Amino acid sequence: xxxxxxxxxxxxxxxxxxxxxxxxxxxxxxxxxxxxxxxxxxxxxxxxxxxxxxxxxxxxxxxxxxxxxxxxxxxxxxxxxxxxxxxxxxxxxxxxxxxxxxxxxxxxxxxxxxxxxxxxxxxxxxxxxxxxxxxxxxxxxxxxxxxxxxxxxxxxxxxxxxxxxxxxxxxxxxxxxxxxxxxxxxxxxxxxxxxxxxxxxxxxxx
Amino acid sequence: xxxxxxxxxxxxxxxxxxxxxxxxxxxxxxxxxxxxxxxxxxxxxxxxxxxxxxxxxxxxxxxxxxxxxxxxxxxxxxxxxxxxxxxxxxxxxxxxxxxxxxxxxxxxxxxxxxxxxxxxxxxxxxxxxxxxxxxxxxxxxxxxxxxxxxxxxxxxxxxxxxxxxxxxxxxxxxxxxxxxxxxxxxxxxxxxxxxxxxxxxxxxxx
Amino acid sequence: xxxxxxxxxxxxxxxxxxxxxxxxxxxxxxxxxxxxxxxxxxxxxxxxxxxxxxxxxxxxxxxxxxxxxxxxxxxxxxxxxxxxxxxxxxxxxxxxxxxxxxxxxxxxxxxxxxxxxxxxxxxxxxxxxxxxxxxxxxxxxxxxxxxxxxxxxxxxxxxxxxxxxxxxxxxxxxxxxxxxxxxxxxxxxxxxxxxxxxxxxxxxxx
Numbered sequence: 156x157x158x159x160x161x162x163x164x165x166x167x168x169x170x171x172x173x174x175x176x177x178x179x180x181x182x183x184x185x186x187x188x189x190x191x192x193x194x195x196x197x198x199x200x201x202x203x204x205x206x207x208x209x210x211x212x213x214x215x216x217x218x219x220x221x222x223x224x225x226x227x228x229x230x231x232x233x234x235x236x237x238x239x240x241x242x243x244x245x246x247x248x249x250x251x252x253x254x255x256x257x258x259x260x261x262x263x264x265x266x267x268x269x270x271x272x273x274x275x276x277x278x279x280x281x282x283x284x285x286x287x288x289x290x291x292x293x294x295x296x297x298x299x300x301x302x303x304x305x306x307x308x309x310x311x312x313x314x315x316x317x318x319x320x321x322x323x324x325x326x327x328x329x330x331x332x333x334x335x336x337x338x339x340x341x342x343x344x345x346x347x348x349x350x351x352x353x354x355x356x357x358x359x360x361x
Numbered sequence: 362x363x364x365x366x367x368x369x370x371x372x373x374x375x376x377x378x379x380x381x382x383x384x385x386x387x388x389x390x391x392x393x394x395x396x397x398x399x400x401x402x403x404x405x406x407x408x409x410x411x412x413x414x415x416x417x418x419x420x421x422x423x424x425x426x427x428x429x430x431x432x433x434x435x436x437x438x439x440x441x442x443x444x445x446x447x448x449x450x451x452x453x454x455x456x457x458x459x460x461x462x463x464x465x466x467x468x469x470x471x472x473x474x475x476x477x478x479x480x481x482x483x484x485x486x487x488x489x490x491x492x493x494x495x496x497x498x499x500x501x502x503x504x505x506x507x508x509x510x511x512x513x514x515x516x517x518x519x520x521x522x523x524x525x526x527x528x529x530x531x532x533x534x535x536x537x538x539x540x541x542x543x544x545x546x547x548x549x550x551x552x553x554x555x556x557x558x559x560x561x562x563x564x565x566x567x
Numbered sequence: 568x569x570x571x572x573x574x575x576x577x578x579x580x581x582x583x584x585x586x587x588x589x590x591x592x593x594x595x596x597x598x599x600x601x602x603x604x605x606x607x608x609x610x611x612x613x614x615x616x617x618x619x620x621x622x623x624x625x626x627x628x629x630x631x632x633x634x635x636x637x638x639x640x641x642x643x644x645x646x647x648x649x650x651x652x653x654x655x656x657x658x659x660x661x662x663x664x665x666x667x668x669x670x671x672x673x674x675x676x677x678x679x680x681x682x683x684x685x686x687x688x689x690x691x692x693x694x695x696x697x698x699x700x701x702x703x704x705x706x707x708x709x710x711x712x713x714x715x716x717x718x719x720x721x722x723x724x725x726x727x728x729x730x731x732x733x734x735x736x737x738x739x740x741x742x743x744x745x746x747x748x749x750x751x752x753x754x755x756x757x758x759x760x761x762x763x764x765x766x767x768x769x770x771x772x773x
Contacts, residue, residue, distance in 0.1 A: 176711070179707065179711070182707075183712070185711075185717045185718060189711060189717065204410060204616060205410075205416055207415030207619075209617060210618055211617065215684065268421070271423055272420060272421065286497075290496060291698075291707070292711070293707060295498065295499060298391070298395055299382070299391075299392035299497060299498070300389070305395065351390045410616060411621060411622055411626060412621065413621030472622070477629055477632060478627065481626075481632070496703065501591065504597070504598065504601055505588070505594055505602060505704070506598055511601065
């Protein structure tokens with residue numbers, strides 16, 4: 156059950172990464188699948204490297220690799236049609252975000268991190284893959300420019316880590332964190348919410 | 362005392378990273394704080410990952426996280442005024458560079474590295490955060506284009522590692538390394554010094 | 568013998584990285600050498616971090632550092648003349664690619680990885696340094712845009728890992744993998760082959 160959810164998140168992120176790749180010109184099937192795997196597995200790898208849990212779980216377990224590669228291939232073949240389904244894919248992406256924020260925070264607690272560190276690890280897991288993707292295709296990472304991507308992940312991670320530290324069982328805490336993250340993300344998308352921006356942008360570097 | 366100096370460096374780098382973020386358009390408070398934390402803590406994290414000292418110290422100790430986030434928030438709120446203080450901030454940045462070069466090299470020695478490796482680790486600590494920052498906002502990293510950023514860090518790291526290996530006590534060696542790094546950096550800024558550049562730039566790729 | 572081959576690969580990749588640096592304007596000697604070292608040693612470092620084999624071998628052994636720095640210096644001094652030798656350098660680069668794919672896959676097997684993971688580790692070793700190089704100088708990584716760079720590395724890694732798992736001795740397996748990778752890479756360059764590209768590039772993001 157847990158594994159199935161986790162793999163769903165991986166698949167969603169792989170689709171997302173591959174669809175981004177298809178927007179970049181001069182990219183071939185290897186590039187599409189590579190970008191899909193980076194997006195889907197990158198956040199978990201960075202989390203595991205920071206925790207010292209190497210080799211990363213997503214790398215050792217072949218099912219993660221297979222599902223991520225499958226997501227990339229599906230997007231490569233059906234790219235044009237998937238583009239039409241932007242709303243379901245957005246929801247799938249929000250589900251992946253929620254799941255990764257929660258599992259990342261829980262893994263942080265398992266390794267003896269405090270609540271703050273576990274929350275950050277959750278956000279790193281959720282946002283890291285997309286950040287690697289954006290760096291590779293030379294876009295400013297979404298985490299820097301659209302606040303309601305990182306904020307739901309931080310909220311979800313904080314909820315689950317705080318509740319578990321406060322004595323709640325893991326399952327309801329994880330559910331609460333994931334639902335909060337998913338809801339805030341979808342509300343943010345629906346109403347185009349943003350975190351506060353600076354009152355004035357500074358003058359660019361000379 | 363040592364911790365206070367280290368946290369001062371973190372604060373300086375966080376300010377620096379956040380001020381860079383403010384120059385990038387379409388960036389919100391989450392992006393500013395994220396970039397501040399990357400800049401302030403990234404170098405130390407890369408150093409600790411290379412040493413196998415995970416989870417990284419700057420991640421486990423909440424004071425590092427708090428000071429880095431605080432630096433980002435201060436820059437977000439007072440960005441316009443801080444822009445005027447470019448000279449003191451430059452000096453603070455050089456102080457952070459010196460401190461990180463020295464502590465990075467010392468940590469390398471602690472983990473049994475040779476002088477050359479410790480020197481490089483010092484430079485990685487000092488320059489790594491800024492390099493991550495530049496990659497995230499899509500600038501060519503300063504370490505590639507302005508030589509007198511990496512050179513002082515290498516000099517400071519080499520001095521402290523060489524002196525400690527040569528038998529000097531840690532405190533005077535650290536002081537010598539930090540002063541040398543700080544001085545060379547400030548002299549370089551004052552007189553706009555550069556490392557040698559290629560005699561002719563090659564023709565760009567087709 | 569093995570070490571000599573490995574260092575040849577490091578030297579080839581360092582030349583390659585430094586020649587890329589020379590194409591970027593406003594880059595000094597520190598930048599050239601830094602980019603050479605990233606290109607030559609980055610893939611192996613990422614591999615070792617993923618395997619938990621830290622500190623990375625290429626970092627601890629001073630010969631790797633020295634050969635990589637030497638490659639960067641040679642390119643800095645003789646850049647203009649090397650530019651004429653693009654064909655031998657391309658062959659040297661393909662040799663480095665083959666060697667790293669094979670040694671990376673073998674190291675993965677040594678650490679108990681399966682054939683798929685070992686193959687990916689080989690490709691990461693072979694392609695990782697060049698990807699870091701491209702990110703630092705703000706180009707779309709070659710691994711995303713030119714498929715016959717990653718494909719030969721995957722083929723070489725798969726051959727050596729599969730043959731060794733199947734019971735063949737290491738030396739002939741490594742030879743088979745390296746020759747296959749080198750041949751496919753050179754054939755790809757000669758005939759300008761590409762992996763399949765998407766039938767239609769999607770419309771860019773709004």
